[in-house]
Amino acid sequence: MAAAALLRGAAPGRGGRAWSWRLRAAPRRRLGHNSCSQRGPAAGEASTSARSGYAHFLNVQGRTLYDVILYGLPEGSHEQPTFLLECDSAVLDALQRHLVLHKIRRRVTVEPCPELRVWAVLPCAPKEAGRAVLLQEKAECTTILTRDPRTARMGWRLLSQDEGSALVLGGRLGDLQDYHRHRYQQGVPEGVHDLPPGVALPLESNLAFMNGVSFTKGCYIGQELTARTHHMGVIRKRLFPVQLSGPLPVGSIAPGTSVLTKSGQAAGKYRAGLGDVGLALLRSEKIKGPLHIRTSESGLVALTASVPDWWPTSTK
Numbered sequence: 001m002a003a004a005a006l007l008r009g010a011a012p013g014r015g016g017r018a019w020s021w022r023l024r025a026a027p028r029r030r031l032g033h034n035s036c037s038q039r040g041p042a043a044g045e046a047s048t049s050a051r052s053g054y055a056h057f058l059n060v061q062g063r064t065l066y067d068v069i070l071y072g073l074p075e076g077s078h079e080q081p082t083f084l085l086e087c088d089s090a091v092l093d094a095l096q097r098h099l100v101l102h103k104i105r106r107r108v109t110v111e112p113c114p115e116l117r118v119w120a121v122l123p124c125a126p127k128e129a130g131r132a133v134l135l136q137e138k139a140e141c142t143t144i145l146t147r148d149p150r151t152a153r154m155g156w157r158l159l160s161q162d163e164g165s166a167l168v169l170g171g172r173l174g175d176l177q178d179y180h181r182h183r184y185q186q187g188v189p190e191g192v193h194d195l196p197p198g199v200a201l202p203l204e205s206n207l208a209f210m211n212g213v214s215f216t217k218g219c220y221i222g223q224e225l226t227a228r229t230h231h232m233g234v235i236r237k238r239l240f241p242v243q244l245s246g247p248l249p250v251g252s253i254a255p256g257t258s259v260l261t262k263s264g265q266a267a268g269k270y271r272a273g274l275g276d277v278g279l280a281l282l283r284s285e286k287i288k289g290p291l292h293i294r295t296s297e298s299g300l301v302a303l304t305a306s307v308p309d310w311w312p313t314s315t316k
Contacts, residue, residue: 050074052157054149054212056195056202057098058222062229064200066095067190067212069157071144084144084159086118088191119158120148120179121171150210151310153186177274184277187241187308193255193272194239194279203229204237204281209311237268237281240305244276249295253278259303262290270303280305 051072057065071084087095092112099110148154189195189205203226207213215230229235244253257270259280268282270293280303282291287305294300 050144050146052144052146052149054207054210056205056207056212057095058202058220058226059198060221061198062201062222062225063198064195064202064205065098065197066091067195068095069149071146071157071159073144084113084116086157086159090192091197115161116159117161119160120155121158122155122174122179122182150188150212151186151308153308153310154183154188180274181277184273184279185241186310187239187279187306189239189271189279196255201229202226203235205239206311235284237283239271239279240282240287241308242270242273242278242280242282243304243306244273244278244293244301245304246301247299248276248301249297249299253293253295253301257293257295259291259293261286262292267291 053070053072054067055070056067059065066087069086071086073082073084085095085099096110096112103110144157144159146157148157183190187206188210189200194200195205202208202213202222208230213226215227252275253270253273255270255272259267259270259282261267265286267286268280271279271281273279282305287307291303291305292300293303
């Protein structure tokens with residue numbers, strides 16, 4: 001299998017920083033602070049046993065503040081529980097303040113890990129998405145190699161100190177834009193452009209489809225609206241992957257641009273995208289008919305929404 005190793009949060013063609021923090025419980029008698037590089041698997045040791053999960057931090061109104069991928073590192077005999085959080089680089093400071101604010105007297109250290117880099121490893125074909133055994137599991141300097149917790153269509157996440165392109169056997173280094181095009185085609189939102197802080201609702205953003213919410217766990221901030229919406233069973237709008245066709249504006253489509261039906265009725269709003277692919281928050285009953293966006297130059301751009309094949313069948 002050939003796999004493409006692509007970057008998140010980095011300039012195209014370069015290994016970028018993993019926008020992550022290490023959260024670890026401090027010893028009961030002492031609040032320690034150690035370098036991130038001194039924790040976790042040793043250099044050259046690959047860890048496929050690390051747990052990973054997807055989640056959103058919510059505000060009290062139940063709207064998304066930050067989306068994160070969490071990695072739980074295997075505990076050593078002399079180590080405290082340790083987690084890494086991968087997030088959008090634009091919210092580094094805000095998320096760090098948020099985490100520190102909610103420690104509430106717990107002996108937890110929150111510290112950045114600037115030496116780690118995040119790679120997305122994508123299969124060349126959807127049918128190869130579950131064949132993780134064919135990856136090079138002993139990549140040099142690998143800290144974590146684990147399946148993307150959101151959907152098998154997003155392949156694997158690899159966190160490493162290595163900046164080279166030969167991280168995966170038989171892989172090729174892709175462009176960062178290739179990664180974003182791929183996830184837009186799969187309908188996977190990520191970061192503040194796709195999930196505007198204080199605006200996006202987690203269930204409308206398909207958080208439940210991406211294994212990102214539990215409806216049986218204890219209380220959390222924003223739970224009331226999320227649980228009520230879930231138990232009512234009515235989610236009228238969702239983020240759908242969309243394909244644009246026709247003459248696109250030079251500056252692309254502005255976020256928040258209205259999506260209209262053939263008769264001119266509002267179907268939803270364009271959220272974000274890259275070139276001719278993107279995401280739009282649309283009413284589910286409107287997606288099958290012809291849709292379009294009216295540009296600032298009074299032109300019309302046709303828009304086609306689709307239902308990802310990895311969504312639960314009952315929602316299609």
